[in-house]
Amino acid sequence: MQLSRRTFLGGGLAAAAVAVTGTPLISGCAADKKNQAAANLAVKLPTYTRFTGVKPDLPGTDLVLDGFLRYPANPLKTINDRPGDGQPITFMTNIPGAIPPAMDKNAFWQALNERLGSELQISMASNDEYKDKFATRIAGGDLPDLLNIPIDTVQIPGLVKAKCIDLTEHLSGDAISKYPFLANIPSEYWKGCVFNGGIYGVPVPRGMSRTSLPLYRADLLAAKGIKDPAPKNFQEFFDLAKEMTAAKQNKWAWTRVPLSTVRQMLGIPNVWKEDGGKFTSMYEHEAQAEALEAGRKMVAAGVINPDAFNDKATARKQWFNGGTAAFDYDSFVAWNQYYADNSAGDAFSVNMLDVPGFDGGLGAPWMGSALNNLTAFSKNSKHSVETLLKVANWMAAPFGTEEYLFRKYGVEGRHYALTGTDPVPTKIGSVETGIGLQYISDSTLALYWAGKPDVPQKQHAIQAKVAPRLTYDASYGLYSDTQSKKQTQLAKMLTDLENQIVQGKKPVTDWTAAVKTWRSSGGDAMRTELEQAFADAAGR
Structure with missing residues (x-):
């Protein structure tokens, strides 16, 4: 392994x-x-003093990043002394x-x-x-x-x-x-x-910039007559994936099972949720079974690249760039990297989907680390x-x-x-x-890509759309000794199980017992330590 x-x-x-x-x-x-x-x-903490020497074409906010349609002419030289x-x-x-x-x-x-x-x-x-x-x-x-x-x-x-x-x-x-x-x-x-x-x-x-949502090959969808896709619920999201799959031509909708997107559709927390000083893990959320069942459905329908469970992230990126897959769950950083690695020529175009609610309405995207x-x-x-x-x-x-x-x-x-x-x-x-x-x-x-002003425009638009709905990991800035030592190992146990479940090798009902094991093996200790750190930080 x-x-x-x-x-x-x-x-x-x-x-x-x-x-x-x-x-x-x-x-x-x-x-x-x-x-x-x-x-x-x-x-x-260090006093934040925003640099105002360069004016963005697409001004950001505390959340939305500044966008630039072109690199400024005559860039400012701001440091005259050698720092070394x-x-x-x-x-x-x-x-x-x-x-x-x-x-x-x-x-x-x-x-x-x-x-x-x-x-x-x-x-x-x-x-x-x-x-x-x-x-x-x-x-x-x-x-x-x-x-x-x-x-x-x-x-x-x-x-x-x-x-x-x-x-x-x-x-x-x-x-x-x-x-x-x-x-x-x-x-x-x-x-x-x-x-x-x-x-x-x-x-x-x-x-x-690390916030992740469904990236899609806009050029491939446009070739199918699909412009500005905006599924309104999971079923439409699933139908779109089926429409972009042609297994006999070695083309699948997704590079991997988009479980994170489905979880965001269902309002599942971003790692840890805090409410009144009490912490709840994403693993414990009541909608996890529904998310796993949705993922299992997508795998069974054949809309996921069949090598998704065997290959590394580099392979997934190659599938997306090469047109073997039309969708990939990744970040704004990855969006730019896809243009850097583009092997499809000038027609290559990437965009990003918003997250709908599972049964309609709006989903709850996760803020990036x-x-x-x-x-x-x-x-x-x-x-x-x-x-x-x-x-x-x-x-x-x-x-x-x-x-x-x-x-x-x-x-x-x-x-x-x-x-x-x-x-x-x-x-x-x-x-x-x-x-x-x-x-x-x-x-x-x-937000910028040399010679392609449409890239920052698309990026700025989707950021502005999701910014008011972003959910945050409540454990950021808090320290749990148990989480530091055990989270990786315990998360791997649950990730391995979810992969088995979505492939149909184990039933969805196994998740409940696995979460109990997670709790007894360190999850409850993490919760206690995070709640205490939160209370200490609040002076209680």
Whole structure:
């Protein structure tokens, strides 16, 4: 069995962390947990100061992202000093695509080092391999200056306390004004960096950009005479899937069973729901049986690619891009990536469905995870905290600036060509620029695609439509020791069962017993700890 990143970090990293610190990463003592919650509550988050130097064509809100129809002409150069100190800075990260050429063969990387004023030495691993590399480096105590910590890492509070720098005095309140592009990251994202009564990292924000809904190949639907699909309930959603399936031509509607969409149709919570201080897990919701039955129906009808249960996410993306599937459940980040990977030519067009209520009305979409990761600074770094923060600030320069243009697109003539004011990546640009800078720090996503103003227009429209109905994970910013250690393993148990159920290999009725096992194996302990953390944070 191949371990997922979540499964691995649920076990191996805990052992690695014990090897580093000599003890489990956080005390199980109730008094300590209460003190932790009170200390975290007392932390003054960085003051949010929105950058106003670039005006969006499609203005956003606190939720809806800013949209741009073209890259601004004459981008603002906002940082004149090199942030580095002349000495190499080390960073370890995952890379979502192919590993790019090494520094000595990578003109973008070399130009970056010149701009930073320090050589950025990056230790990379693919998404699939990063879990092993991260755990090994933690266990060996050989940490880089900048460390990409996945948000599902086991017992983060003890890890960062033992190995990373407390950044509170540099970032809390108005102190962050020294780093204006870090200050441009909304306060909500910083909550995920607060541990042990301090700020222990820089957030890599996602939120709305990671919100996932049904993406569809608009060009493939249009070829069938379907324009602006808007199913009003599950039955119409199901009928649309059947219409887009032609198994004999190796074409299926869906890359995988859209259970998350069906759950949103039914109002099932986004991980955890809080009501009056009481927490309820999505697994316990009374509509789960109906969602599983709907998923089973879709599999039985043959509207799901039959390899959906065997292949990885990369295969699903290939099916969608290649036209083998017309629908995929994914995010706004993935929407852009599909255009980057487009192999279908100019006709290629992507759009996104809203979520209806199961029997009509409106569904309840889930807000995406607030953070991709947090970047912490090693206590053993020989660089000043100010230098590392200046580097992170440079990496967070927002859309429309000259720094963003370089960071995302590289050098004009080699990495991109201008079409009007839009930087259109070259093949070598797509290869050389993918060195993982976005995981040091980043601005919130801007809705934009070079040369295709219809993309941000569609993205902005669907975001504005779903924003008032988004539901949130009530556990964000709260810490449960049991959830940190056991959630991955227990979630896998339930995911394995749901896959068996939707394939018709086990009955829907098995779900009830599995949830009882989940509760007794840690679910109830998670609930108790989250409720206590919520009460402590509220001062009750």
